[in-house]
Amino acid sequence: MAGKHLVKLTANFERNLEEAEAFLLEADAQQAFAALLDELLETVIPNLERFPGMGQLFIERPARSVEVSIGIDKLKRKLKAIGNGGEVREYVLSHYLLLFARFDETIYLLSIRHHRQLSFDFQSLWPTT
Numbered sequence: 292m293a294g295k296h297l298v299k300l301t302a303n304f305e306r307n308l309e310e311a312e313a314f315l316l317e318a319d320a321q322q323a324f325a326a327l328l329d330e331l332l333e334t335v336i337p338n339l340e341r342f343p344g345m346g347q348l349f350i351e352r353p354a355r356s357v358e359v360s361i362g363i364d365k366l367k368r369k370l371k372a373i374g375n376g377g378e379v380r381e382y383v384l385s386h387y388l389l390l391f392a393r394f395d396e397t398i399y400l401l402s403i404r405h406h407r408q409l410s411f412d413f414q415s416l417w418p419t420t
Contacts, residue, residue, distance in 0.1 A: 295340040297397045304400040311387075311405055323386075330384060339382070339391065339398045346380040349390060 308327075315324045338345060350367065354360040370377035374394050379401070382389040390402040 294396075296343045296393075298336050298339050298400065299397060300400050303402055307403045311403065314405060314407075327387065335382065335384065335389065343393050343398050344380075346382040346391075349379040349381050 311327065312324045315321065315327075350363055354363055366379065370379070370392070377392060377394045379390060379392050382391060386407075387403050387405055389400065392399045392401055
């Protein structure tokens with residue numbers, strides 16, 4: 292291992308943090324968001340700086356639908372267009388799943404979701420009248 296890798300947050304990751312905060316505030320669990328930030332700053336980021344290959348390769352997950360297979364192919368093409376050796380990995384926390392991309396000496400935090408957050412915003416799909 293050469294040295295520490297640089298960890299950067301993407302705009303999507305920051306948006307996910309805002310969504311997680313809103314989700315936890317609605318659930319009256321403000322302290323859980325503070326705990327998440329502490330875990331990111333004190334554990335996750337230092338771990339990724341030292342061990343950037345940790346976690347499971349995201350693309351190695353089995354594709355169980357045509358849509359997922361197409362999405363994985365698109366992701367592989369995008370990674371290759373950015374540079375050689377790029378990979379997307381997942382980091383599993385106690386209550387969250389974090390996706391990150393690794394390129395050379397830089398780690399990009401892509402996405403984070405609480406395991407109880409829905410993937411879809413049903414309220415905006417079916418507004419109450």
